[in-house]
Amino acid sequence: MSTISCLSPIPFSLFIHRYEMALKMIFSNRDLNPSKTFQGKILKEVVGLKPLSICVPQQYGGRGTSAKECFGLLAATSYHSLPLSLALGINIALFLEPLAKYGDEVVKGEIYYNFLERGAMGGLMITEPEYGSDALNMKTFNQNKGDNHIIKGIKHWQGLTGMADYWIIASRNKDRKGVLRRDIDFFISDESRENQKVEVLEYYDSAGLLMIPYGRNKVDIKVPSQKRLKPKSTGLKMMMDILHRSRLQFPGMAMGFIKRILDDSIEHCKTRIIGKYRLFDFDQVQFQLSKIQSSFTICSAFCVKNSALSDIDQDASSRGIEANSTKALVTDLMQEAAQAHAQLSGAKGYRMSHLAGKGIMDSSPFRIFEGANEMLYTQIAASIINELKKFRTKDLWTLLSQKSETCMGAQYFKRELSFPISNNITQRKLIDLGKIIARVVSANNVVELKNTGFNIELAENCLKIIRQEISNLTNSIKSHTSVKVSCEIGGNSNWMEFA
Known part of the structure; x- marks a missing residue:
């Protein structure tokens, strides 16, 4: 599909204001059903607002690929929902930006059209069950077959499993002798094409981030060669x-x-009275708030x-x-802020309906x-x-x-x-x-x-x-000392004998 004619996009300040107003309407009910199905519907509804136009080049009808605007969109989203912001972040950083930088112009038009007009979503498949962060030893492979590439392997813990319309899939080329090369190749798959569908073998019962499905996926597909991302030098560097x-x-x-945690924590501490004093007036509370x-x-x-x-x-x-x-550092700070908010909020902070309790898990x-x-x-x-x-x-x-x-x-x-x-x-x-x-x-x-x-x-x-x-x-x-775990703790280690 060719490029889409596009007028100059509206100022970002107006774009983000309208988006924030829409989010406030969607999340106005703070007792949203926590089920995966219900939250998945919310994700689809938000994607329908076209927030991902933020990372579609203007010649294809989007706002461009400004990192500053992407940061602004993610921040505006995570104020209301961290899982929703992650879902958009997956689409932006792990699909749309790689597509914009390394994708073949022949395939971009149709993909961008589906993102803008049909609410399509995309993700990235690298991690495998046996190798985790050891991506260089992945066993998913690709082989050239004429104008196509065959890709086979098992992937897991991909955000938007079973929900994404497109995947960028990492694999290693297998030569005629069956040897996997060291370099990494990336291919775009399209779930709407029968021979490109990724099979979901299992959905994981992940704790937190209920909006985003995760699972184990079987890759056994055939994609056109032009759907291979084109590295500037090597696939590893890409x-x-x-x-x-x-x-x-x-x-x-x-x-x-x-x-959001800072705003809610300060509001709670200013209104919560302990004896004759506000929680906000205690020194330890001031320290906790200052860290957030x-x-x-x-x-x-x-x-x-x-x-x-x-x-x-x-x-x-x-x-x-x-x-x-x-x-x-930033993700450590996120967890610490959520833990601090829960501590400041008392018992109610450990409810999944509370920002702190949900924030700890998410x-x-x-x-x-x-x-x-x-x-x-x-x-x-x-x-x-x-x-x-x-x-x-x-x-x-x-x-x-x-x-x-x-x-x-x-x-x-x-x-x-x-x-x-x-x-x-x-x-x-x-x-x-x-x-x-x-x-x-x-x-x-x-x-x-x-x-x-x-x-x-x-x-x-x-x-x-x-x-x-x-x-x-x-x-x-x-x-630091060189303390190590004792593998055998049987002898003289039962406290009952010493009480």
């Missing part, structure tokens, strides 16, 4: 560009979620910084430290998918250690004060960061080191944001909290 861009955009989903507010500031800074880094004309494949720091998997946070922190730390070796220094501050993504943040924490890093560091220390670096990256962004006119009080308070967290993590690294 995959890292896609995944890093997606991780860089997590603050869009986190922004509205954390802002700090998360709001960090997320704001990431949104500003990453909206520039994640435009599709940028190569995100080499942005490992920024992308991994963003995803790991934000928890964010720390696992697209790379478990402990793995990402380890990768961040390993990258920094390699750079320490390259620059022939062991002092962490010396290196971080010279890197563009950490130099301004590092200036605030010279005392905390001035310590040597051993080459033979244990994994548990690597994780803490990664957490430190991610916080320095976030501080760098906060300083940049403050320098452009952002609220100085919010920025300074945020930097104080980051300093405290870095100090705690630094002390943790210095005091």
Whole structure:
């Protein structure tokens, strides 16, 4: 299908205002039925509002592919529903942006038309049951058959399983000898074509995120060769560009979620009376609220910084430290904010109908998918250690004060960061080191944001909290012991014998 004639899109401020008004109407009833079926209907209703036009090029009838507008859409959505924002984020970062950057022009027109006019949705299939984050060893394969490619394998934990109309499927080419090549290929499948349908073998009973179906999928399809994404260099680099861009955009989903938790927490604490005092007036409560507010500031800074880094004309494949720091830290902050809100809300915060209770369940998997946070922190730390070796220094501050993504943040924490890093560091220390670096990256962004006119009080308070967290993590690294689990605890371990 050819391109669609399109007038200039309306200003984004008007577009997002209309969208927010529609969301308020949809979510005005706070006792929405929590069943998967009912929430799936809500997703279809929202997609019908054409929010995904935000990531369709103007020549095909959309608004373009502005990362800033995508961030704004995700934030506006997550204020009302984190699962809904994730569903849109999957479509944007894992389907529409890869399609726009790497797709063949021959296939784009029909796909964009179906997204705009028929409410189509798309997702990405990489993860396999036996390999998880070890994507380089995936066993799903493709073979060339004339003008088509045969693709076979098993995938699982794909968001929008059984609901997406299109999939981008990762596989490895199998040569004539049956050997799987190391590089990764991506193909677009169309569920409306019989020989391209992915079979759902099982739906998972996932905890939280009820709006989004997950499951195990059997891929046994044949797709035209022009539906292969075209890498600029290698498929591996294309995959890292896609995944890093997606991780860089997590603050869009986190922004509205954390802002809603902050708003609700402050409102509750100001109206809840304990004895003669408001909950808001207690020192520990002020500390809890200030940490949520700090998360709001960090997320704001990431949104500003990453909206520039994640435009599709940028190569995100080499942005490992920024992308991994963003995803790991922001998703940790989401979970911590939800836990803090539940604690402040008392017993009612542990109801699934309450923002805190639902937020705990919905934000928890964010720390696992697209790379478990402990793995990402380890990768961040390993990258920094390699750079320490390259620059022939062991002092962490010396290196971080010279890197563009950490130099301004590092200036605030010279005392905390001035310590040597051993080459033979244990994994548990690597994780803490990664957490430190991610916080320095976030501080760098906060300083940049403050320098452009952002609220100085919010920025300074945020930097104080980051300093405290870095100090705690630094002390943790210095005091780590090599305690290991005892596999046999039978002897002299029954407390009843000693009571």
